[in-house]
Amino acid sequence: MISTAHRRTTIALSLLLALCIALDAAADPALTAKPDPEAPGVAASAGAAPAGESHPAHPIAPNVDLKEVTPALAPPAGDPDAMGPPLPHPEATPNFPLLGSEVAPATAARLAWSPDGSISGLASPTPVLVVNGHRPGRTLCLTAAVHGDELNGIEIVRRVLYDINPGKLSGRIVGIPIVNLDGFRRGSRYLSDRRDLNRHFPGNPDGSLAARIAHSLFAEILVHCEVLVDIHTGSLGRTNLPQVRADMRRPEVAEVTRGFGNIVVLHSPGSRNMLRRAALDQGIVAVTLEVGESRRLQDKPVAAGALAINRLLQHQGMYSRLFPLGSPEPIYYESLWVRAPEGGILLNDIKLGAFVAKDSVLGAVVDPITNVRTPIQAPVNGRLIGMAVNQVVMPGFAAYHLGTEAPEEEPVEIDDLEPSPEEEVIDEAAADGEIDPEE
Ligand SMILES: [Zn+2]
Secondary structure, eight states: OHHHHHHHHHHHHHHHHHHHHHHHHHTOHHHHHSOOTTOOOHHHHHHOOOTTOOOTTSOOOOOOOGGGGOOOSSOOTTOTTTTSSOOSSGGGSOOEEETTEEEOTTEEEEEEEOOSOSOGGGOOOEEEEEEEOSEEEEEEEEEEOSSTTOOHHHHHHHHHHTTOOGGGOEEEEEEESOSOHHHHHHTOSSOTTSOOGGGSOSOOTTSOHHHHHHHHHHHHTGGGOSEEEEEEOOOTTEEEEEEEEEOTTSHHHHHHHGGGOSOEEEEOOOOTTOHHHHHHHTTOEEEEEEEEETTOOOHHHHHHHHHHHHHHHHHTTSOOOOOOTTOOOOEEEEEEEEEOSSOEEEEEOSOTTOEEOTTOEEEEEEOTTTOOEEEEEOSSSEEEEEEEOSEEEOTTOEEEEEEEEOOTTOOOOGGGSOOOGGGSSOOHHHHTTOOOTTO
16 A cells, blocks of 8 residues: 555656646746757757666656757758758648647647636646657547546646657647636636536637637647547546547547547547547547546556557557557447435455456445435346446436447447436536526
8 A cells, every 4th residue: 555655746746846846837938939949959968868767667768858869840941951961851741830830740849729718817828748749640649638627637648748759750739738727726627617628619709718718729729639539437436448439420430439449438429518529529539538537647547548658649640559450349339327226335355457247246334323225226138337436426416337239330429328426416606596698
């Protein structure tokens, strides 16, 4: 226990430090507006980790700051050697115009997105990490912390983006590690107006705070994306086995899900105004990647999430990590939620990821006063792809998310799917009875 706790603390501190650096730098316009002409070349920097630093537990790279590997946009005319020897066919990939900057081919950059979500004088931009590849290809976008208390995705984006050598990339990767910077700073899922940002896409420039931020994200960044992976965790007090959620009725979405390796893929169209669904409506092939619990940084789930995205990069022909051909394929599931029949203290008997037989006991709700114990049984054979952690629950609380294997070709109809607790109306503003004039 001591070593586990110590490791968690170490990971948390490291991440906080990295975030502080990122946030400070993003607030400094000099870092994004003026690339350092003395910065070393891309390939050399990206391949060299600082001496004495090694992280065997996290075989990711080059601990370099993306701003340091962004060379000047173009060499002065008549000085072809200013950037060193040219890579072959540099003209094949154009600059990537994003957020008022031009990211040159085979380079990485750190940009700043400024949604209209704060008092102007107090606003600080949201960092956006970009890698423009040496060769043309698809544009993959990674969003995390749309819910500000979901930390695992922030670390997944960091690991994936900082482990890319821009000279070997085909296409472009855009990572927004903390979409909801407002909620993140307060350790909250919600925006400061108590709205759930992931219920307000694609947004409205004249709408509520959430609608304005959502619209800005689409207009400024997501319009450039062809494939979007929106990374989440279970909502408060629930944990998810690493899983992709996707609308399998769409062939282009099904094609992308085949690239994640042997991960659970859950047929799920998503609810209205979720980022994933709104993106799909606008022609972006979008899926959600669910990984672990909120408010925690979990090493194994994070590693599984980063691996899944790296497999996707190879599957999309963007970046090879020499995963063997014929990599294990995803397992497709439908799902149902098992709810607590009574209120009380939920005590789990099984672990996340377990395969369970119909009628086997998943856990129990115990009344702390009367000592009455009510077991909760599995209604079908299945696999536990999500669950609540031990806690006090009320009757009807969604406690166990059971997946049942389903063929990829025969996704269930929307009406057959019970909404997940994350899709239920839990927007705090709505719960308070505030009526949003847009809705
Ligand atoms: Zn979420």
